[in-house]
Amino acid sequence: MLDEVLQDLEAESAALDRLVSGLSPQEWSHPTLAPGWTVAHQIAHLHWTDEVATLANADPDRFYARLAESMDDPLTYVDRAAAAGVAPPDELLPRWRAGRRALIDALKAVPNNEKRPWFGTAMSPVSSATGRMMETWAHGRDIADTFPDQSREYAQPTARLRxxxxxxxxxxxxxxxxxxxxxxxxxxxxxxxxxxxxxxxxxxxxxxxxxxxxxxxxxxxxxxxxxxxxxxxxxxxxxxxxxxxxxxxxxxxxxxxxxxxxxxxx
CATH class of the missing domain: 3.30.1050 (Nonspecific Lipid-transfer Protein; Chain A)
Structure with missing residues (x-):
């Protein structure tokens, strides 16, 4: 089951990668439908969440330290983390790609049926991968809706939506x-x-x-x-x-x- 979800997560990430790789640096600064978020914010958020999920699965102590940072202002923490990760596409794209690979390696290394911490709950590797699939598609959809003429292929529904x-x-x-x-x-x-x-x-x-x-x-x-x-x-x-x-x-x-x-x- 984990291999199936990871394959679909990799495919969804690759499809989004193809879409954003075709955008100009100026288009990466274009506002999306998410208030205050540009294309760069969307990818920076996906990278940040992948990084935090990797910590949760590979190094729970460091994850708890990161979680404690969010307690000072939990309502704005996600927005602040996305803003902090914004960078030109030639910097942000390699960072996101490396983070995706690290997360998949971390999920594969978790023993079967063992749960690892997450925000407000604990998750198995399958649940964590499924959550990353959901977020990747949702934020990718924001980008696709921002550039409908360039994203007809990406916007087509696939079986991964299950x-x-x-x-x-x-x-x-x-x-x-x-x-x-x-x-x-x-x-x-x-x-x-x-x-x-x-x-x-x-x-x-x-x-x-x-x-x-x-x-x-x-x-x-x-x-x-x-x-x-x-x-x-x-x-x-x-x-x-x-x-x-x-x-x-x-x-x-x-x-x-x-x-x-x-x-x-x-």
Missing amino acids: HVAFIGYRTIGHGFESHGRPAPTEPFRVELIMPDREQLAFGPEAAGNRVTGPILDFCLLVTQRRHPADLALQASGDEANAWLTVAQAFAGPPGEKREPKAARNR
Whole structure:
């Protein structure tokens, strides 16, 4: 299972690498849809997170020291770390590539089923790799949305999205809790259409709360890259409908959600 996720993580990273490698140095300074973040911020953040994940898996003591640094101002720590890593592409790209390789080596070295620390939890190598897959795709999507004419190939959905969707399903309760609401008491059923038109499903078939639609739209929702009004997702059940407004696959406080397209175009 770990080898499968790592292969998909490497493929997703390589696809994003091809996209950003084709951008000019000036385009690396272009703002993305994430407020205050340029393309360089996006790649610097991915490098920083890879580096921290490598510490968590290879040297937990150093990870805990890094974690302690975030406690002085946890709400701005991620933004500050991204800003600190911004550099010209000829510096940042090799740094990111080396960090990706180091993380994969660190994950492969963790004994089977052993968990290592992470922000607010502990994770197995498979979970850590799946999380990196989710983040790489989400931040890559910000860059692709910034340069749609140059990113048609990258923006096409792939079977790799199944990892992002899995995290989205597993974090349904977290989405509610991060918004200060109790987690659902009834199960959810999620049915998604894959790029090859096959169905990917999570949860019991008889669940009263259901979410259905294209896997791309589901992943855009749980990573907060689109407003629910702009997605072809259908929900049935009170908790399922409420979840569309709080979905959040990533750790930490609620993110700054995207406005619906109609509001952005006013």
